[in-house]
Amino acid sequence: MSVLICGSMAYDTIMVFHSQFKKHILPEQIHILNVSFLVPEMRRDFGGCAGNIAWSLKLLGGEPQIMATVGDDFAPYLARLKEQGIGTRHIRQVPESFTAQAFITTDLDDNQITAFHPGAMSFSHRNSVRDAEGIKIGIVSPDGRDGMFHHARGFAAAGLPFIFDPGQGLPMFSGDELLECLDLATWCTLNDYEARLVCEKTGLSLEALAERLQGLVVTLGAQGSRIYTEGRVIEVAGVTADDIVDPTGCGDAHRGGLLYGLSNGWDLEKSTRLASTMGALKIASRGGQNYNPSRDEIAARYAKAYGSAPW
Secondary structure: OEEEEEOOOEEEEEEEOOOOHHHOOOHHHHHHOOOOOOOOEEEEEEEOHHHHHHHHHHHOOOOEEEEEEEOOOOHHHHHHHHHHOOEEEEEEEOOOOOOEEEEEEEOOOOOEEEEEEOHHHHHHHHOOHHHOOOEEEEEEOOOOHHHHHHHHHHHHHHOOOEEEOOHHHHHHOOHHHHHHHHHHOOEEEEEHHHHHHHHHHHOOOHHHHHOOOOEEEEEOHHHOEEEEEOOEEEEEOOOOOOOOOOOOOHHHHHHHHHHHHHHOOOOHHHHHHHHHHHHHHHOOOOOOOOOOOOHHHHHHHHHHHHOOOOO
Protein backbone atom coordinates (compact mmCIF):
# COMPACT_ATOMS: atom_id res chain seq x y z
CA MET A 1 0.00 0.00 0.00
CA SER A 2 1.27 3.46 -0.94
CA VAL A 3 1.59 6.72 0.97
CA LEU A 4 0.02 9.69 -0.84
CA ILE A 5 2.10 12.84 -0.43
CA CYS A 6 0.21 16.00 -1.37
CA GLY A 7 2.39 19.09 -1.55
CA SER A 8 4.66 21.33 -3.57
CA MET A 9 7.32 20.38 -6.07
CA ALA A 10 9.93 23.06 -6.64
CA TYR A 11 13.37 23.97 -7.86
CA ASP A 12 15.57 25.83 -5.36
CA THR A 13 18.28 28.10 -6.78
CA ILE A 14 20.71 29.11 -4.02
CA MET A 15 23.29 31.85 -4.59
CA VAL A 16 26.02 33.09 -2.24
CA PHE A 17 27.02 36.75 -2.08
CA HIS A 18 30.60 37.01 -0.80
CA SER A 19 29.98 40.03 1.39
CA GLN A 20 27.27 41.40 3.67
CA PHE A 21 24.01 42.93 2.50
CA LYS A 22 24.26 45.65 5.13
CA LYS A 23 27.35 47.07 3.46
CA HIS A 24 25.47 47.65 0.21
CA ILE A 25 22.05 48.81 1.37
CA LEU A 26 21.79 52.40 2.57
CA PRO A 27 18.98 52.73 5.15
CA GLU A 28 18.30 56.36 4.20
CA GLN A 29 17.82 55.31 0.55
CA ILE A 30 15.60 52.30 1.16
CA HIS A 31 12.66 54.04 -0.53
CA ILE A 32 14.54 53.98 -3.86
CA LEU A 33 16.26 50.63 -3.43
CA ASN A 34 18.14 49.46 -6.52
CA VAL A 35 20.87 46.94 -5.76
CA SER A 36 22.72 44.20 -7.59
CA PHE A 37 24.76 41.43 -5.95
CA LEU A 38 27.50 39.46 -7.69
CA VAL A 39 26.99 35.79 -6.74
CA PRO A 40 29.97 33.65 -7.82
CA GLU A 41 28.53 30.59 -6.04
CA MET A 42 25.27 29.08 -7.26
CA ARG A 43 23.59 25.69 -7.13
CA ARG A 44 20.20 24.34 -8.14
CA ASP A 45 18.53 21.75 -5.94
CA PHE A 46 15.47 19.59 -6.37
CA GLY A 47 13.04 20.60 -3.66
CA GLY A 48 9.46 21.25 -2.68
CA CYS A 49 7.82 19.69 0.36
CA ALA A 50 6.31 16.72 -1.48
CA GLY A 51 9.57 15.91 -3.23
CA ASN A 52 11.60 16.13 -0.03
CA ILE A 53 9.14 14.05 1.99
CA ALA A 54 9.00 11.40 -0.74
CA TRP A 55 12.82 11.23 -0.82
CA SER A 56 12.98 10.59 2.94
CA LEU A 57 10.23 7.97 2.82
CA LYS A 58 11.85 6.15 -0.11
CA LEU A 59 15.19 5.97 1.73
CA LEU A 60 13.36 4.12 4.49
CA GLY A 61 11.84 1.62 2.09
CA GLY A 62 8.37 3.19 1.88
CA GLU A 63 6.23 3.54 -1.24
CA PRO A 64 5.57 7.27 -1.79
CA GLN A 65 3.12 8.51 -4.41
CA ILE A 66 3.38 12.25 -5.05
CA MET A 67 0.29 14.33 -5.83
CA ALA A 68 1.33 17.75 -7.14
CA THR A 69 1.09 20.18 -10.04
CA VAL A 70 4.19 21.11 -12.04
CA GLY A 71 5.20 23.21 -15.05
CA ASP A 72 6.65 22.71 -18.52
CA ASP A 73 10.18 22.70 -17.07
CA PHE A 74 9.67 19.62 -14.90
CA ALA A 75 11.35 17.00 -17.14
CA PRO A 76 14.71 16.79 -15.27
CA TYR A 77 12.94 16.43 -11.92
CA LEU A 78 10.55 13.80 -13.30
CA ALA A 79 13.48 11.76 -14.62
CA ARG A 80 15.12 11.90 -11.18
CA LEU A 81 11.95 10.71 -9.42
CA LYS A 82 11.52 7.80 -11.81
CA GLU A 83 15.17 6.84 -11.37
CA GLN A 84 14.61 6.67 -7.61
CA GLY A 85 11.41 4.62 -7.97
CA ILE A 86 9.18 7.33 -6.51
CA GLY A 87 5.57 7.25 -7.73
CA THR A 88 4.71 10.03 -10.19
CA ARG A 89 1.36 9.06 -11.72
CA HIS A 90 -0.50 11.74 -9.73
CA ILE A 91 1.82 14.57 -10.78
CA ARG A 92 -0.11 16.83 -13.15
CA GLN A 93 1.62 19.13 -15.61
CA VAL A 94 -0.02 22.53 -16.04
CA PRO A 95 0.68 23.82 -19.57
CA GLU A 96 2.34 27.21 -20.03
CA SER A 97 3.51 27.40 -16.43
CA PHE A 98 6.74 27.00 -14.50
CA THR A 99 7.29 24.54 -11.70
CA ALA A 100 7.34 26.43 -8.38
CA GLN A 101 10.77 27.80 -7.61
CA ALA A 102 12.65 29.74 -5.00
CA PHE A 103 15.60 32.04 -5.72
CA ILE A 104 17.61 32.50 -2.53
CA THR A 105 20.58 34.83 -2.15
CA THR A 106 22.60 34.40 1.06
CA ASP A 107 25.33 36.70 2.37
CA LEU A 108 28.28 35.82 4.60
CA ASP A 109 26.20 36.49 7.73
CA ASP A 110 23.61 33.92 6.58
CA ASN A 111 21.05 36.65 5.91
CA GLN A 112 18.78 35.70 3.03
CA ILE A 113 16.79 37.46 0.33
CA THR A 114 14.28 35.09 -1.24
CA ALA A 115 11.96 35.40 -4.22
CA PHE A 116 9.38 32.62 -4.57
CA HIS A 117 7.36 31.95 -7.71
CA PRO A 118 4.45 29.54 -7.03
CA GLY A 119 3.85 28.77 -10.70
CA ALA A 120 1.95 25.53 -11.23
CA MET A 121 1.59 25.04 -7.47
CA SER A 122 -1.31 27.50 -7.57
CA PHE A 123 -3.31 24.90 -9.51
CA SER A 124 -2.87 22.05 -7.00
CA HIS A 125 -6.64 21.93 -6.45
CA ARG A 126 -6.97 20.38 -9.91
CA ASN A 127 -5.78 17.10 -8.39
CA SER A 128 -8.11 14.93 -6.33
CA VAL A 129 -7.34 12.38 -3.63
CA ARG A 130 -10.23 10.25 -4.87
CA ASP A 131 -8.26 9.56 -8.08
CA ALA A 132 -5.54 7.75 -6.11
CA GLU A 133 -5.91 4.00 -5.57
CA GLY A 134 -4.17 1.65 -3.16
CA ILE A 135 -3.46 4.38 -0.61
CA LYS A 136 -3.02 3.50 3.05
CA ILE A 137 -2.16 6.87 4.56
CA GLY A 138 -1.35 10.39 3.40
CA ILE A 139 -0.14 13.86 4.20
CA VAL A 140 -1.29 17.36 3.27
CA SER A 141 1.88 19.46 3.23
CA PRO A 142 2.43 23.06 2.08
CA ASP A 143 0.98 23.66 -1.39
CA GLY A 144 -1.52 25.97 -3.04
CA ARG A 145 -4.10 27.11 -0.48
CA ASP A 146 -7.13 25.75 -2.32
CA GLY A 147 -5.31 22.50 -2.97
CA MET A 148 -4.54 21.99 0.72
CA PHE A 149 -8.21 22.40 1.62
CA HIS A 150 -9.31 20.18 -1.26
CA HIS A 151 -6.91 17.38 -0.32
CA ALA A 152 -7.77 17.50 3.39
CA ARG A 153 -11.45 17.14 2.56
CA GLY A 154 -10.64 14.41 0.05
CA PHE A 155 -8.75 12.28 2.57
CA ALA A 156 -11.53 12.66 5.11
CA ALA A 157 -14.24 11.78 2.56
CA ALA A 158 -12.31 8.68 1.54
CA GLY A 159 -11.86 7.61 5.17
CA LEU A 160 -8.08 7.70 4.83
CA PRO A 161 -5.92 8.74 7.81
CA PHE A 162 -3.63 11.67 7.09
CA ILE A 163 -1.22 14.15 8.61
CA PHE A 164 -1.99 17.86 8.32
CA ASP A 165 1.34 19.68 7.93
CA PRO A 166 0.58 23.37 7.19
CA GLY A 167 4.18 24.59 7.52
CA GLN A 168 4.94 27.68 5.44
CA GLY A 169 1.31 27.72 4.32
CA LEU A 170 0.06 28.79 7.75
CA PRO A 171 -0.29 32.52 6.93
CA MET A 172 -2.85 31.61 4.24
CA PHE A 173 -5.33 30.21 6.78
CA SER A 174 -7.59 31.87 9.33
CA GLY A 175 -8.11 30.34 12.75
CA ASP A 176 -11.46 28.82 11.75
CA GLU A 177 -9.96 27.36 8.58
CA LEU A 178 -7.15 25.77 10.58
CA LEU A 179 -9.65 24.23 12.97
CA GLU A 180 -11.57 22.77 10.04
CA CYS A 181 -8.41 21.12 8.72
CA LEU A 182 -7.50 19.81 12.17
CA ASP A 183 -10.98 18.32 12.58
CA LEU A 184 -10.56 16.50 9.25
CA ALA A 185 -7.02 15.27 9.99
CA THR A 186 -5.83 12.28 12.01
CA TRP A 187 -2.52 13.83 13.10
CA CYS A 188 -0.87 17.23 12.82
CA THR A 189 2.79 18.17 12.90
CA LEU A 190 4.25 21.65 13.48
CA ASN A 191 7.54 23.19 14.50
CA ASP A 192 7.60 25.19 17.72
CA TYR A 193 7.13 28.56 15.98
CA GLU A 194 4.25 27.23 13.89
CA ALA A 195 2.67 25.76 16.99
CA ARG A 196 2.66 29.17 18.69
CA LEU A 197 1.17 30.73 15.56
CA VAL A 198 -1.63 28.14 15.38
CA CYS A 199 -2.45 28.75 19.05
CA GLU A 200 -2.56 32.50 18.40
CA LYS A 201 -4.78 32.14 15.32
CA THR A 202 -7.23 29.68 16.91
CA GLY A 203 -7.18 30.97 20.48
CA LEU A 204 -6.66 27.41 21.74
CA SER A 205 -3.85 25.75 23.66
CA LEU A 206 -1.84 22.88 22.20
CA GLU A 207 -3.60 20.54 24.61
CA ALA A 208 -6.99 21.70 23.33
CA LEU A 209 -5.90 21.40 19.70
CA ALA A 210 -4.65 17.86 20.34
CA GLU A 211 -8.10 16.83 21.56
CA ARG A 212 -9.28 17.18 17.95
CA LEU A 213 -6.66 14.68 16.74
CA GLN A 214 -5.16 11.30 17.49
CA GLY A 215 -1.89 13.11 18.01
CA LEU A 216 -0.11 16.45 17.62
CA VAL A 217 3.67 16.44 17.11
CA VAL A 218 5.62 19.64 17.79
CA THR A 219 9.26 19.58 16.68
CA LEU A 220 11.84 21.44 18.77
CA GLY A 221 14.93 21.33 16.55
CA ALA A 222 17.94 19.69 18.19
CA GLN A 223 15.93 19.28 21.42
CA GLY A 224 13.69 16.67 19.78
CA SER A 225 9.89 16.69 19.75
CA ARG A 226 6.88 16.91 22.03
CA ILE A 227 3.84 14.72 21.37
CA TYR A 228 0.38 15.64 22.59
CA THR A 229 -1.89 12.60 22.52
CA GLU A 230 -4.72 11.08 24.57
CA GLY A 231 -4.38 13.76 27.25
CA ARG A 232 -0.65 13.07 27.70
CA VAL A 233 2.53 14.89 26.70
CA ILE A 234 5.41 12.67 25.57
CA GLU A 235 8.92 14.06 25.26
CA VAL A 236 11.03 12.55 22.48
CA ALA A 237 14.75 13.25 22.73
CA GLY A 238 16.57 14.66 19.71
CA VAL A 239 19.22 12.85 17.66
CA THR A 240 22.71 14.34 17.55
CA ALA A 241 23.78 15.25 14.01
CA ASP A 242 27.28 14.58 12.71
CA ASP A 243 27.41 18.12 11.36
CA ILE A 244 25.15 21.16 11.05
CA VAL A 245 25.34 22.16 7.39
CA ASP A 246 21.91 23.17 6.11
CA PRO A 247 18.47 22.99 7.79
CA THR A 248 16.66 23.17 4.41
CA GLY A 249 14.33 20.18 4.17
CA CYS A 250 14.88 18.90 7.72
CA GLY A 251 11.19 19.21 8.51
CA ASP A 252 10.34 17.29 5.35
CA ALA A 253 12.84 14.55 6.23
CA HIS A 254 11.14 14.36 9.62
CA ARG A 255 7.73 13.94 7.95
CA GLY A 256 9.06 11.09 5.84
CA GLY A 257 10.12 9.22 8.96
CA LEU A 258 6.80 9.91 10.65
CA LEU A 259 4.88 8.58 7.64
CA TYR A 260 6.99 5.44 7.45
CA GLY A 261 6.30 4.58 11.07
CA LEU A 262 2.59 5.34 10.99
CA SER A 263 2.07 3.50 7.69
CA ASN A 264 3.67 0.43 9.24
CA GLY A 265 1.46 0.47 12.32
CA TRP A 266 4.00 1.91 14.75
CA ASP A 267 2.83 4.05 17.65
CA LEU A 268 3.33 7.80 17.47
CA GLU A 269 6.31 7.84 19.84
CA LYS A 270 8.37 5.30 17.88
CA SER A 271 7.39 6.97 14.61
CA THR A 272 8.55 10.34 15.95
CA ARG A 273 11.87 8.85 17.01
CA LEU A 274 12.47 7.68 13.45
CA ALA A 275 11.39 11.10 12.21
CA SER A 276 13.99 12.78 14.43
CA THR A 277 16.63 10.38 13.13
CA MET A 278 15.88 11.36 9.53
CA GLY A 279 16.05 15.06 10.37
CA ALA A 280 19.48 14.64 11.98
CA LEU A 281 20.79 12.74 8.95
CA LYS A 282 19.50 15.39 6.54
CA ILE A 283 20.94 18.43 8.31
CA ALA A 284 24.49 17.22 7.64
CA SER A 285 24.14 17.89 3.89
CA ARG A 286 23.06 20.79 1.69
CA GLY A 287 19.67 20.80 0.00
CA GLY A 288 16.58 18.74 0.73
CA GLN A 289 17.50 15.61 -1.24
CA ASN A 290 21.30 15.28 -1.21
CA TYR A 291 21.60 12.79 1.65
CA ASN A 292 21.47 9.07 0.94
CA PRO A 293 21.99 6.85 4.03
CA SER A 294 21.26 3.13 3.77
CA ARG A 295 18.57 1.50 5.90
CA ASP A 296 21.35 -0.07 7.98
CA GLU A 297 22.89 3.36 8.60
CA ILE A 298 19.51 4.78 9.56
CA ALA A 299 18.89 1.89 11.96
CA ALA A 300 22.34 2.33 13.53
CA ARG A 301 21.76 6.05 14.12
CA TYR A 302 18.34 5.33 15.64
CA ALA A 303 19.83 2.65 17.90
CA LYS A 304 22.61 4.96 19.04
CA ALA A 305 20.05 7.59 20.08
CA TYR A 306 17.32 5.37 21.52
CA GLY A 307 19.01 2.14 22.63
CA SER A 308 17.62 -0.35 20.09
CA ALA A 309 17.16 -0.58 16.32
CA PRO A 310 13.77 0.31 14.82
CA TRP A 311 13.55 -2.88 12.73
